[in-house]
Amino acid sequence: MILTRAFWQPHRIVLAAIAIAIVVFCAVTLRWDWVPKYLPLAAQGLWRTIWILLTSVVLGLMLAIPLGLAQAVGPWFLAWPARAFCTVIRGTPLLLQLWLLYYGLGSLFPQIPWIRQSDLWPILRQAWPYGLLALTLSFAGYEGEVMRGAFKGVPKGQLEAAKAMGMPRFTTLRRIWLPQALHRVLPTLGGETVLQLKATPLVATITVVDIYAVASRVRQDTFLTYEPLLLLALVYMAVTAVIVVIFRWFERRVPTRVA
Amino acid sequence: MKKLALTALAALMLSGAAMAETVKVGIAAEPYPPFASPDASGKWTGWEVDLIGAVCKAAEMECEIVPVAWDGIIPALTAGQIDAIMASMSITEERLKTIDFSNKYYNTPTVIVAAKGGDIAATPEGLAGKILGVQVSTIHEAYAQKHFAGSVAEIKVYQTQDEANQDLVAGRIDATQADSIALDAFLASAEGAACCEVKGAVADDPDVLGLGVGVGLRKGEDALKEKFNAGIAKVLEDGTYEAISKRYFASSIYGG
Numbered sequence: 001m002i003l004t005r006a007f008w009q010p011h012r013i014v015l016a017a018i019a020i021a022i023v024v025f026c027a028v029t030l031r032w033d034w035v036p037k038y039l040p041l042a043a044q045g046l047w048r049t050i051w052i053l054l055t056s057v058v059l060g061l062m063l064a065i066p067l068g069l070a071q072a073v074g075p076w077f078l079a080w081p082a083r084a085f086c087t088v089i090r091g092t093p094l095l096l097q098l099w100l101l102y103y104g105l106g107s108l109f110p111q112i113p114w115i116r117q118s119d120l121w122p123i124l125r126q127a128w129p130y131g132l133l134a135l136t137l138s139f140a141g142y143e144g145e146v147m148r149g150a151f152k153g154v155p156k157g158q159l160e161a162a163k164a165m166g167m168p169r170f171t172t173l174r175r176i177w178l179p180q181a182l183h184r185v186l187p188t189l190g191g192e193t194v195l196q197l198k199a200t201p202l203v204a205t206i207t208v209v210d211i212y213a214v215a216s217r218v219r220q221d222t223f224l225t226y227e228p229l230l231l232l233a234l235v236y237m238a239v240t241a242v243i244v245v246i247f248r249w250f251e252r253r254v255p256t257r258v259a
Numbered sequence: 260m261k262k263l264a265l266t267a268l269a270a271l272m273l274s275g276a277a278m279a280e281t282v283k284v285g286i287a288a289e290p291y292p293p294f295a296s297p298d299a300s301g302k303w304t305g306w307e308v309d310l311i312g313a314v315c316k317a318a319e320m321e322c323e324i325v326p327v328a329w330d331g332i333i334p335a336l337t338a339g340q341i342d343a344i345m346a347s348m349s350i351t352e353e354r355l356k357t358i359d360f361s362n363k364y365y366n367t368p369t370v371i372v373a374a375k376g377g378d379i380a381a382t383p384e385g386l387a388g389k390i391l392g393v394q395v396s397t398i399h400e401a402y403a404q405k406h407f408a409g410s411v412a413e414i415k416v417y418q419t420q421d422e423a424n425q426d427l428v429a430g431r432i433d434a435t436q437a438d439s440i441a442l443d444a445f446l447a448s449a450e451g452a453a454c455c456e457v458k459g460a461v462a463d464d465p466d467v468l469g470l471g472v473g474v475g476l477r478k479g480e481d482a483l484k485e486k487f488n489a490g491i492a493k494v495l496e497d498g499t500y501e502a503i504s505k506r507y508f509a510s511s512i513y514g515g
Contacts (some may be wrong), residue, residue, distance in 0.1 A: 103422075106430035116430065125431045127415075207415045207426075216330065217416070222395035223357045225334045 001092025030227050038218050045214035046235065049200050052132055052210065056191050059132075065178070067140060082144060082145075089141025095202055100136040102206040106130055121224025131203035139196055146188055150181035151218050183254050190247030211235055272462075282483070284311050285341035285475075288326035288420040292444050293507045294347050306507040310364065311345050313499045318490030327510035330396055330418070333357060336475055342483065344475030347438070349398045351469040359478045361487040363471030366514030368460040369399060372427070372442045373434035381459035382409040390415060392423035399436045402467045420445075428454050436461065440512060471514060473512045 070082040089097070109115045109124050123129060154177055162172040201212035209217075211232065218228040286303065289298035293432050294307040303324055315322035327335045332348075336358060350360040371381040379385055387410045393400040395416045403414050415432055417423040423435045424445045435442070439460070445451040474487045494500045495513070504511050 029399075103425060103429075106431070107425065110430035125429075127431070205418065207417060209416075213416075216395070219334075220330050223333050223337075 026227075026230060030230075031222075031224060032227060034218060034222050034224070034227075035231075038214060041209075041217070042211065042214045045209055045211040048052055048128075048208065049197075049210040049212070050239065052128070052135060052195075052200055052203060052208075053197050056132055056135035057196055059136045061189075061194075063136070063140035064143030064147050066228045067144030068149075068151050068181075069173075071144065071148040072151035074166070082118050086144045086148075090136055090145065094134065094138050094199055095205065097138060098131065098202055098206060101134050102127065102130040102164055127206045127208045128203070131206055131208050135196065135199060135203070138199065139192070142192060143185075146192070147181065150184045151177065153184055154180045179254075186247065186251050186254065190244060190251075193243050193247070197236065197239055197243065262321045281323045282315070282343060283325045283341045283469060284315070284322050285327045285332055285335060285344045285346065286326050287329040287346040289329050289333060290421065291347060291419075291441060293440070306503060306512075307345060307347060309503045310494070310500070313494045313503060314345075314364075314487065314490035316490075317381075317493035317497075317499070318486040320486060320490070333475070339477075342477070342480075343487065346475075347441075347472050348475050349469035350471060350473045351398060351401070352466060353401070354469075354475070357478075359476045359480070359484060360473035361476065361484055362491055363473045363514075364491050365512045366471030367403065367512050368439045369436060369468055370435050370439045370442055370460050371434050372446065372455050373458050374427070374430075374454055374499070375456050377433075379434050379458050381461045383407055385458070386411050386434060388412050389433035391432070392417055392426055392435040394418070394420045394423060394437065397437075399438075399466050402461065402464060403436055405467055406434070406464070424451065434458065440508065 003142060067082045067086065071086070074082065106124070109121075115121060115124065158176055158180065159206040162176050167175075200210060203210055204213035204216065215228040215232040219225065222228075263391070286295050286307065291305075291307075293305055295303055295305040298304050303326070308324065311322060311324060317345065325341050327341060329346065332341075332344055332346060336344055344358075345364075347365075348354070348365060354360070371386070373379040373389075380388060383406060386407055389411050389414045391403055391407055391411045392415045393403050397419055400414075400416060403411075408414060415423070415426070417426070420435075420437050420441055423432065423437070426432045427435050428450050438484055440456070442457065446455060446457070456496075474484075474491075476484050476487070500513070504513075
């Protein structure tokens, strides 16, 4: 794609030139001697960021599908809790949820002796499970709402046709309803995944050493302000670009023509 | 009446402008009792806050307390947002590369606190395989990275000492290293008294632990440094230092 002529339009050439100029300027004028020392730590941090992002998006989406379905067509005893969950998650700051889980729930566990003695304790005393849980619940809350709209947006005729053909309800969901709903939300999902990426630095506040935490550490060790932050911005932009490309690819693979 | 008020206001503003330029003294925005913490109304109180007032008065300076995030307090000083740091910042070689310091105004030992009982000691062997919590960019973090990194299972870094203390109570870390005074305040609280105790002071290392706490200043501002030094000397001499210390501590914390 990058080598084709269509890609190199004038505005892209100008943007690329500006980007290169900025990079060269920063490389020449700022201090970068700390980079080799922190590279292993940064690689670890980046891996942790990506790992937390992927896991929370996949798990969150798996939770979002039943949440959306329950709100769209579920009976009231499923729809109401699902709606309440989405409202609470979307109505409170993620940082608050994270701290409630880590400093709230997490400090209740050790007071219960059998948890402290169980095999789960070495995991429960770490910080990442709380970070992952908070990010997953948050993603599920937002996407549950998106999926509700998507399920409702699939043309009724499609479902009625499936029913008329004698297709079982679950098969209808699996082969017609869910694929069309997912296809509708793919562009939204791409954007939400990028937003989720930018929510991950919050885990640094509960001692998870992600890429943001590494940049903070460099700032604190070296008293440099711009260099680590600029590099961090570049890393997040690169990851965002990868996410965008992946979702484009998905969007192109899924046929737009409905059966 | 209105006119009178306006005149009074103008007079106030004029007298304000006529006074010497205010010295902006940066303190850490994160509470660090009993040295500096905001009370219920948001007013900063504590030993260090009182000392700032006393030193500024002794040196005949107009001071304004400016809370700055601890992890950005040195850049804030070098960028000119504040003129001095009085936030329990130890004088260390590493910091002296970037900023200057006044003479020390207190010096207290560094201790390890852990759950009661157990076999933890304030030595690399005594902490082998344990999880140690420290506050970010403190001398304690530097000390832990230098002396304990080889033997402990993990060094966890917190934004504030309070968070490290909470996690110690919650059992997510096995021990924490900090200034003895700061940890005494935690051990005096109900939570701290129930769970933990001092396991001993760590072996001294002036290279990392520094030479006590001083006023952080921009390099080259020798006039201001002299003023602070004179102010510190004066409050030590005239008994103000001791009077302030008595309000918060059992004994003087000036140290050797």
